[in-house]
Amino acid sequence: MNLILQSKVVNFWAQPFNSQWLWTGVIGGLLFGILIFLGLMFMPAQFRRPVVAFSTFIGGAYWVLLYIFPAPIDMQKTELATGPVESVGKFLTDANPVVVSVSGTVTAFMLGLGIFSLLSIHLKRITRRQKDWAFSVVLLAALASMAFFGYADYISRQGPDGTKLDLQANWGFVNYGRDLLFDGLLQQMDAAMFSVIAFYILSAAYRAFRVRSVEATILLSTALLVMLSLMGAVAFVWNDAVRNMANGNDFLMNFQLTEIAGWIRRTFETSSLRGIAFGVGIGALAMGLRIWLSLERTGGGA
Amino acid sequence: MLIADAVGQQYRETGWFGVLFTAILVTFLLVNIQRAKMGKNLYIRRIAGLNAIDEAIGRATEMGRPVLMVPGLSDNVNAIAVQAINIFAYVSRLAARFANPILLCCYNAAVFTLAQEVIRDVYQEEGLLDRYDPDSVRFISDRQFAFAAGVSGLILREQTAATFFLGEFYAEALIFAETANSIGAIQVASSTEATQTPFFIAACDYVLIGDEFYAASAYLTRQPVLVGSLVGQDWSKLLVIALILVGTIFNTITVQGKTTQSWDDKEGAYKTIPERQNDPKQSFIQQLATPFLPKMEVDRPKDPDAEATTK
Numbered sequence: 001m002n003l004i005l006q007s008k009v010v011n012f013w014a015q016p017f018n019s020q021w022l023w024t025g026v027i028g029g030l031l032f033g034i035l036i037f038l039g040l041m042f043m044p045a046q047f048r049r050p051v052v053a054f055s056t057f058i059g060g061a062y063w064v065l066l067y068i069f070p071a072p073i074d075m076q077k078t079e080l081a082t083g084p085v086e087s088v089g090k091f092l093t094d095a096n097p098v099v100v101s102v103s104g105t106v107t108a109f110m111l112g113l114g115i116f117s118l119l120s121i122h123l124k125r126i127t128r129r130q131k132d133w134a135f136s137v138v139l140l141a142a143l144a145s146m147a148f149f150g151y152a153d154y155i156s157r158q159g160p161d162g163t164k165l166d167l168q169a170n171w172g173f174v175n176y177g178r179d180l181l182f183d184g185l186l187q188q189m190d191a192a193m194f195s196v197i198a199f200y201i202l203s204a205a206y207r208a209f210r211v212r213s214v215e216a217t218i219l220l221s222t223a224l225l226v227m228l229s230l231m232g233a234v235a236f237v238w239n240d241a242v243r244n245m246a247n248g249n250d251f252l253m254n255f256q257l258t259e260i261a262g263w264i265r266r267t268f269e270t271s272s273l274r275g276i277a278f279g280v281g282i283g284a285l286a287m288g289l290r291i292w293l294s295l296e297r298t299g300g301g302a
Numbered sequence: 303m304l305i306a307d308a309v310g311q312q313y314r315e316t317g318w319f320g321v322l323f324t325a326i327l328v329t330f331l332l333v334n335i336q337r338a339k340m341g342k343n344l345y346i347r348r349i350a351g352l353n354a355i356d357e358a359i360g361r362a363t364e365m366g367r368p369v370l371m372v373p374g375l376s377d378n379v380n381a382i383a384v385q386a387i388n389i390f391a392y393v394s395r396l397a398a399r400f401a402n403p404i405l406l407c408c409y410n411a412a413v414f415t416l417a418q419e420v421i422r423d424v425y426q427e428e429g430l431l432d433r434y435d436p437d438s439v440r441f442i443s444d445r446q447f448a449f450a451a452g453v454s455g456l457i458l459r460e461q462t463a464a465t466f467f468l469g470e471f472y473a474e475a476l477i478f479a480e481t482a483n484s485i486g487a488i489q490v491a492s493s494t495e496a497t498q499t500p501f502f503i504a505a506c507d508y509v510l511i512g513d514e515f516y517a518a519s520a521y522l523t524r525q526p527v528l529v530g531s532l533v534g535q536d537w538s539k540l541l542v543i544a545l546i547l548v549g550t551i552f553n554t555i556t557v558q559g560k561t562t563q564s565w566d567d568k569e570g571a572y573k574t575i576p577e578r579q580n581d582p583k584q585s586f587i588q589q590l591a592t593p594f595l596p597k598m599e600v601d602r603p604k605d606p607d608a609e610a611t612t613k
Contacts, residue, residue: 068321070310072600079602089310107378107412114411114441117418121437132459186445193447197473200480201501208504273496276512280494282538283516285324286331286531287381295335295527296384 013094053294060292062099066092118143146181153178222264229261309595317593326541331534338530346532351490351508352521355389355466358488359396362463368403369393370462372453372478373417374469374493375409375446382494383413386469387420388519393466394421398430405456406439409449414441450474454481467491467506468515471498479505492518513539549587556585 015022040048071093072086081087122136152174157165164170171179209220228234238257246252253259290296313321338344362369371393373386390406397404406421408414418439425434442452454477457465465482467475471493482489483505491502492510502509510518513535520528559580563572582588 067312071312073309073311073314073598074600075602078605080605082600082602103378110411110415111444112411114408114414114444117414117437117439117441121440124437186448189451190445190447193451193477194473197476200476200505204476204480204483204501204504276496276499278542279513279535279539280496280516282327282535282542283385283513284381284494285327285538286535287385287516289328289331290335290527290531291381291384295531296388297525297527 012091013098049294056292056294060288062092062095064292066096115143142181145177146186149174149177149181222268225257226261226264229257314595314598315592317590319590327534327538330537330541331531334534334537335527335530338526338533341526344529344533346517346521346529349510349514349517349521351492351510351514352518354488354490354508355393355522356396358464358466358490359393359400359402361488362397363400363402365463367463368405368460369397369464369466370453370457370460370482370487371404371406371466372469373406373408373413374467374471375449375474376413376470377410379410379412379416382470382515383410383416385516385519387413387417389468389522390417390466391420391424392519392522394424395428398425398428398433401433403435404438405460405462407449407453407456408439408441409444409446411441411444414439446472446474450477453478457481457487458485461485462487464488465490467493467502468510468518470494471502476501476505482506545587549585552586553582553588556580557582 015025040051043051069092070085070089072081072089075081075086075090081090119140122140124130125133125136126140156162156172156174165175208216209223210216228238235257242252242256246255254263287296334344359369371390373383373390376383394404394406396402404421406417408417418436421439422431422434422436425431442456443449456462457478458481462482462485465478465487467478467489468491471478471491472495475491475493475498479489479491479502489506490508490510491506492515493499493502494512494515496512499509499511503511516535517532519525520532557580560577561580562574562577564575565571566573
C-alpha cells in the first residue's frame with residue numbers, strides 16, 4: 001500500500017492520476033506526434049533527413065546523459081534535490097520509465113506491420129492456390145485462434161474473480177482453449193525444435209572434427225581432452241593414474257586430465273572469448289556513435 | 303552535499319575511469335572518421351568471409367535460386383541489427399543487378415520495418431524497382447523456435463543457393479546452419495554471441511568472427527566514414543591491449559608483494575599482522591576501474607507533499 005501511495009509523489013514524468021497536468025501532457029503528446037507524422041509525410045525528401053537526424057540525436061543524447069550525468073546518491077522519493085546538479089540528475093532518472101515506454105509503444109505499432117506482412121504473404125498464397133497453400137491456412141488459423149484464446153483468457157483472469165481460475169476445476173472454454181494451444185501445442189513444438197539441436201550438433205561436430213588439416217587436428221585433440229575431462233569415470237581413472245605415477249612430484253601432477261582441461265579453458269578459451277568480446281564491444285560503440293551522430297548512411301552504396 | 307552534487311551514484315561503483323576511457327575511444331573514432339573524410343588513405347586488411355559474399359551471390363545467380371538473409375534475433379532495432387541490414391543492403395544491391403531473388407527473414411517487427419525500407423531503397427537507387435518483391439522481406443515470428451522452424455522451412459522449400467546469417471544468434475544458429483548445409487547452400491555467417499560462433503564455424507563455409515562483423519560495411523562499401531571508424535576501432539583495440547599489459551604488470555607486482563600491517567578501525571592506527579600476500583583486489587588497476595566507495599548518507603530536505611501522501 002505504501003508503495004502505491006509513494007507513486008503519487010509528484011515529479012515531471014509521473015503526474016498524479018487524472019490530474020490536469022497528466023491530461024495536458026497526454027493531449028499535447030498526441031498532437032505533437034500527429035504533427036510530426038504529418039510533417040514527415042508531406043515534407044520534401046531532402047528536409048526529412050535533418051529532421052530524422054535531429055530526432056535521433058535527441059533520443060541518443062538522453063541515454064548518453066543518463067550514463068554520464070551524476071545520478072543522485074541513494075535518493076528516496078520523499079526527498080527533494082539539493083541543487084541544480086541533483087535536480088537534473090533526478091529529472092533524467094525519473095524520465096527513464098517514460099522513455100522506455102515510448103520505445104515499447106513504437107515497437108507495438110511495428111508489430112502490426114509485421115502481422116500485416118504475414119497476412120499479405122499467406123493470403124496471397126491461399127487465394128492463388130500456390131504450392132503448399134494449405135500450410136498457410138494452418139498458419140493463419142493458428143494466428144487467429146491463438147490471439148483470440150490468449151486475449152479471452154487474459155480478460156477472464158482480470159478482476160476479483162480472476163484468482164479462481166488458478167484452479168483448473170473453475171476453467172471455462174477459453175481457458176481450456178488457451179491451455180491446449182499454448183501449453184499443449186506451442187510449448188511442446190518449441191521443445192521439439194530445441195531438442196533437434198542435439199542431432200545437428202552431432203552432424204556438425206562430425207564434419208568439424210574430421211582430421212583434414214593441422215588446425216582441425218588441434219581442434220579435435222583439444223575438444224577430446226575437454227570432453228573427456230567432463231566424463232566423471234574417465235577423469236577419475238586418468239587423474240588417479242597420474243597421481244600414482246607422479247608420486248608427489250608437483251610438476252607431473254599438472255598432467256591430471258582435469259588440470260589440463262582447466263588450463264585449456266582458463267588460458268585459451270577465456271582469453272579468446274574476452275578478446276572477441278572487446279572487439280564486439282568496441283564495434284558496437286563505433287556503430288552506435290555513427291548512428292547517433294547520423295554519420296552512417298544505412299544501405300550505403302557499393 | 304557538495305560531494306553528492308559532484309559524484310553521481312553510477313561513479314561510486316566504477317569511478318571516473320569508465321567514462322574517461324569511453325571518451326578516449328570516442329575521440330579515436332571521431333578523429334579517424336575526420337582523417338578519412340579529409341582523404342587520408344587508410345588501410346583495411348583482407349577478410350575472407352567478406353570476399354565470399356560476391357562469390358555466393360554469383361553462385362546463386364548461376365543456379366537461379368534465391369539468396370536468403372537473416373539479420374539475427376535482436377529484440378529491437380539495435381546497432382547489431384542495423385549493421386546486419388547494412389551488409390544485406392550490399393548483398394541485395396548485387397542481387398538486384400543480377401536479377402537474383404532474395405529472401406530476408408526477420409524475427410522482430412521493428413527490424414522488419416527497417417529492413418523493408420532499406421531494401422526497397424536499394425532497388426530504387428539501382429533503378430530496378432520493378433524487380434523488388436515486397437514479399438521478399440518477411441516477418442516470420444518473434445518466438446525463437448517458431449522463427450527457427452519458419453526459416454528452416456523456407457531454406458528447404460526455396461532451395462536457397464546462398465545464405466547469410468549475420469547478427470545476434472542463439473540456440474537456433476545451428477538449426478539454420480545445418481539445414482542450409484544439408485541442401486548444399488554456400489553460407490556466410492557471424493554471431494555477436496561468442497557462444498554461437500563455434501557452431502557457425504563447424505557448419506558454415508565462411509564465418510566473420512567478433513568485430514569482423516562490424517568491419518564488414520566499411521570493407522564492402524569503402525565509405526570514408528566507415529573506413530575511418532574502422533581504423534578508430536583498431537586504435538581503440540590497441541589501447542585496450544596496452545591497458546591489459548599495464549594491468550597485468552600492476553596486478554603481478556601487487557600479488558607478489560607482502561603485507562605486514564593492517565589498519566585497525568577501533569584503534570585508528572596500523573597494527574602489525576602476520577606476513578601475508580597482498581589482495582589482488584587492492585591492485586592499482588582494480589581500484590582504478592572499480593573503486594567501490596563506501597555507502598554515503600546525504601542529508602536532503604523532505605518533500606512535504608510526498609510526506610503527506612505516504613502517511
